[in-house]
Amino acid sequence: MALREAERLKVVLNHLDHPSVNIHTSFTSAENVSYHHPVAFKYTLDTDVLSPEQRLAYEENGFILIKNLVSEEDIDRFRNEFERICTRDVKIPGLVIMRDVSIAKSEFVQGEKAVTKLQDFQEDPELFRYCSLPQILKYVECFTGPNIMAMHTMLINKPPDTGKKTSRHPLHQDLHYFPFRPADRIVCAWTAMEKINQQNGCLVVLPGTHKGTLKEHVYPEWEGGVNKMYHGITDYNPNHPRVHLEMEKGDTVLFHPLLIHGSGMNHTEGFRKAISCHYASADCQYIDVKGSTQENISKEVEELARKRLGSETTLTFQDTWVFRGRLVQGDRTSL
Ligand SMILES: CCCCCCCCCC(=O)SCCNC(=O)CCNC(=O)[C@H](O)C(C)(C)COP(=O)(O)OP(=O)(O)OC[C@H]1O[C@@H](n2cnc3c(N)ncnc32)[C@H](O)[C@@H]1OP(=O)(O)O
Numbered sequence: 181m182a183l184r185e186a187e188r189l190k191v192v193l194n195h196l197d198h199p200s201v202n203i204h205t206s207f208t209s210a211e212n213v214s215y216h217h218p219v220a221f222k223y224t225l226d227t228d229v230l231s232p233e234q235r236l237a238y239e240e241n242g243f244i245l246i247k248n249l250v251s252e253e254d255i256d257r258f259r260n261e262f263e264r265i266c267t268r269d270v271k272i273p274g275l276v277i278m279r280d281v282s283i284a285k286s287e288f289v290q291g292e293k294a295v296t297k298l299q300d301f302q303e304d305p306e307l308f309r310y311c312s313l314p315q316i317l318k319y320v321e322c323f324t325g326p327n328i329m330a331m332h333t334m335l336i337n338k339p340p341d342t343g344k345k346t347s348r349h350p351l352h353q354d355l356h357y358f359p360f361r362p363a364d365r366i367v368c369a370w371t372a373m374e375k376i377n378q379q380n381g382c383l384v385v386l387p388g389t390h391k392g393t394l395k396e397h398v399y400p401e402w403e404g405g406v407n408k409m410y411h412g413i414t415d416y417n418p419n420h421p422r423v424h425l426e427m428e429k430g431d432t433v434l435f436h437p438l439l440i441h442g443s444g445m446n447h448t449e450g451f452r453k454a455i456s457c458h459y460a461s462a463d464c465q466y467i468d469v470k471g472s473t474q475e476n477i478s479k480e481v482e483e484l485a486r487k488r489l490g491s492e493t494t495l496t497f498q499d500t501w502v503f504r505g506r507l508v509q510g511d512r513t514s515l
């Protein structure tokens with residue numbers, strides 16, 4: 181999609197107006213871009229929300245980090261609700277409470293300390309507020325367009341590593357889990373609920389890998405065990421630059437579903453918390469994953485559905501997403 185001449189000029193002029201705009205974690209600065217050729221934007225849409233620098237950075241790197249996007253007050257409310265769920269004060273339909281594989285069989289670990297991840301909190305009004313925050317949707321629209329579905333929700337509570345390295349999340353692409361396209365109209369918002377650094381297992385990204393294709397994902401061969409459905413990519417370039425995304429409470433990263441990322445071990449005593457939502461354009465279409473690299477995850481999800489709902493269930497991988505998805509802006513046109 182080539183930018184029209186006027187748009188291109190706007191980009192250049194905007195840049196000249198703000199030559200010293202400093203974007204955190206930008207690997208492509210506007211200075212490196214030649215304006216003598218039309219700039220083709222593939223991963224972002226025309227809105228007035230992203231600065232030219234932010235837009236170019238997402239195009240080049242597959243992610244942008246927005247400082248201080250979610251208020252301390254909101255994060256504290258999400259944290260309180262998380263505690264209520266862990267102590268079983270509230271029961272939310274559809275919500276999955278996942279324990280770390282290395283403590284899953286322990287009878288001694290209770291409450292919040294046993295929980296590594298909440299998944300599918302779309303029926304919890306308090307946590308789901310995160311997905312509807314206007315300041316997040318404003319950015320999300322730059323990638324999805326105006327019809328926005330919240331497809332997948334998580335609150336990650338990365339536990340102190342037990343010594344088995346199971347607190348790691350292997351390098352992966354989130355698109356592996358999604359039977360809908362186009363990928364460029366999907367985006368993840370991931371917000372730090374506290375200071376997150378390499379010590380407590382921050383996100384690690386391989387900038388630019390969103391330009392590649394979906395890779396094969398399998399369980400990594402890790403001695404200490406791997407959490408359920410934590411598939412990883414084996415075939416990535418080990419020399420590709422890795423960026424550790426250190427973030428403050430409230431900082432939010434928006435990233436493309438093909439961006440290769442993971443998170444390291446939590447070396448601290450605290451439970452490192454983040455909240456996230458994967459959004460997609462409601463205009464996306466479901467695809468058949470049969471015969472593709474996604475067949476393994478689709479079978480695993482369908483098997484889990486049968487375990488939960490009974491062996492006669494005919495729920496497909498796609499169906500599970502139809503049930504999870506919630507409209508947060510515009511019209512539910514397709515998904
Ligand atoms: C559709 C996926 C959507 C993801 C899309 C976005 C990208 C996100 C990338 C990811 O996060 S991928 C990881 C997503 N993970 C999941 O969706 C897993 C969801 N978790 C579950 O379904 C349950 O927590 C689980 C089946 C693992 C445990 O269920 P239960 O609550 O029934 O636990 P229970 O204590 O009864 O244990 C049942 C068995 O599971 C084992 N188990 C428990 N927690 C485990 C764990 N974390 N990993 C592996 N196995 C686990 C447990 O040891 C036991 O084994 P045995 O049958 O041998 O006794």
Ligand SMILES: Nc1ncnc2c1ncn2[C@@H]1O[C@H](COP(=O)(O)OP(=O)(O)OP(=O)(O)O)[C@@H](O)[C@H]1O
Nearest residue numbers: 348349350351378379384400424441442443444445
């Ligand atoms: N040996 C490994 N094989 C495959 N993936 C790994 C391996 N070690 C780390 N990773 C993955 O690489 C990413 C970055 O990990 P990172 O180096 O930040 O942490 P770590 O290796 O777990 O711990 P440390 O903080 O000690 O380096 C994570 O997604 C992690 O799961």
Ligand SMILES: O=C(O)CCC(=O)C(=O)O
Nearest residue numbers: 336349354441442443454
């Ligand atoms: O470690 C995290 O917080 C993020 C893990 C992740 O990438 C995911 O669940 O898809």
Ligand SMILES: [Fe+2]
Nearest residue numbers: 352353354441
């Ligand atoms: Fe992920």
Ligand SMILES: [Mg+2]
Nearest residue numbers: 384443444445
């Ligand atoms: Mg390491």
